[in-house]
Amino acid sequence: MEKLKKKTPSFSFWIWVIASIIFRLILIYFPKNLNLSSRPEVSTPLTSFRRLAEGYWLKQSSMSPYAGSMYHGSPLLLSLLGPLTVKRIEGQPDHLLYRTNSLGRFWMGHCNSFVSLSCYSDHSVFSQVIFLLGCGPDAPPRKLFLQRHQQEEVLNQSKLPLGFSWRPIIHFAFWALLWSVYVLVLCGISLKQFGGIWEMFKSTYGFILTVEDLSPNIGVLWYFFAEVFDFFRNFFLIVFHVNIIFMILPLAIRLCHRPCFLAFVYIAIFSMLKSYPSVGDSALYLGLLGWFVNELADMQFSFFLFCGYFGVSLLSPVMHNLWIWRGTGNANFYFATAMVYACLQIILVVEGVSAMLNHDRKLRNLTTGKPRDAKS
Template identity: 50%
Template sequence: MLGRHMSNTPTLLVQLPSVPYRIELNLIFVIADFITAMLLRLTGQNLQLAYRQFLRSKKLLNLLETSRNVDAGDVASLVFLWNPFGILTCVGGCTSPIENLMIVLSLYGACSSLPSLSAFGWVIATHLSLYPAILIVPIILLLGYGPDSPPKKLFLLTSMKPARSHPLEQSHEQVSSVDNESELQVHHFSWQPVMSFILWSSIWSFYVLVLCSIFLKDFGSLSEMLKKSFFLIVFHINILFMILPLAIRLKHRPCFLAFVYIAISSMLKSYPSVGDSALYLGLLGLFVNELQDIRFSFFLFFGYIGVSLLSPVMHNLWIWRGTGNANFYFATGIAYACLQTLLVVESVNAVLNHDRMLRKQLTA
């Protein structure tokens, strides 16, 4: 879990040896993490603005005041910057900060309705690692529907008019129904940014493939790289079975869906690294308002601390001292996977419970 994770893409491997000193290489990764934190902050501001607009339109003033006390963007950026996993990634010279930067850049571009920027981040992230390819589903949902918001059926609750009412009340109800219709129109799927994203993705993909063919001129051909990638695709194809069910259930929260995909990818990777955990823990801070009632938070917090401390100890006992065996280290890895599974399950449960709470608030 705490091992090095170096990207095997030709474009990155060709560029990294040009850096003369290890300190300068680590400085590049620190700058990448800092930019990622700033993008997380901007993404959190976009998500919280959409959330507050919904609460304001539905007159949920109590929840609106609560959301103003916590800035999701600041929480996400601070969690990402001061996360020990992220610090270890930079100190160890891992290339995960570059991949994390591209992933967050694609999500920020989708939340900000910038298809070209989102396509660039998604193409480069997919080139560095195969797993970000599944993020095309939440990115398309973000571009089509906009930032995360409660389900459409919640907008329909206040548009239902009573059977009998005063004429003056009827006029107000007609105005409110018009507002609700406009809200529903805002949440209709828009194909224009999606088509723009597909066009830009094709352009960036062609550009990356051309660069790969140039860099691989002395080491083989582009077809040789694709043959090696074919084994990786087949080996990790099990993650594809989770894409559709989660997308159907969480299509109204595409950014949270991206967090779930990234967390599941970090669990199913054959060689996970601490950089993967640093990314999804930072994304988790974007939903601090929705996750206020998450269960087992105390257990999860100290469980991550315990696993983080035990992992290097067990590795040292197994590899260097010879007083332990591989089962000690593998047991720590299994405990770490269980913690990640519990975190994903409870996070999804908390977000869905938050949507049910909003429904109760509107029907009260």
């Protein structure tokens, strides 16, 4: 029986791996029919491969990649991924054809890969990094083990979770600072003749914070700032961005003993409130739910959330088609799906945090309860 229990998780894991690969091949095999590269749910001003192609073309033409107000990524990505947007026509080796219809899902997949690797290597939100490096992976609070140790006097001190340590945090901060300076120097060299590093900050982070592009997406900021008066624009920009900061500290204090789950909550909140979200952001934090399948087993609205995400994924393209192409709808139809999508993410975060706290509360009740007799 024990062998069967050990084989079952592995078998189910490989089933999901094979299914995901097949689904990915289907998306690659029908790129023209699905037309994912032009979908606002997939391609955003930050992840659009078309904009990357234009930025690379501008740089190849000895102009600033940010001159056309289209590209808003790192200049280093132009050197790494820019050549992928170009192909040479046979018989005309000097003629370059830029693939403006390249896949947006390719770019979003790479972005999510970097974020996933960051979570795996402890390089994500800094507050979560501090807890993960200082306390280790997710675990019940140390005081629960101490209480159990005092009652039963069974656990040895060597078996207790280690305390908080600043040494790995200082080590990480040093190398993170070193690599950041190294990357900034490379960016400055790449943009030396086009305005320097300040031009990059203005066209990347400044573009994100000011929400200059109001292209429709599955977020809520584009519609809000399209309707708000210019006189109040700066005020609401501060409100939306500061709102994220107010959530970081309370969550970090409450979930300090579960840094991996804290990273999941941060990613979900940021994908919900970011200026230019896409379905790739949801795919990232929904994929991380597998880490906490046992702790979140008591979530009350799991089926409701599943139906909601599925319904939004079907209605969003329909509403966009009715608004843009058929002219039988308007922006309110598409924005309604974005509002539902935001509400679903809020419910997921609230229910997830509540389920995790209930799980910890059950552990606390078990550890503080009366110890059972050894014979029983």
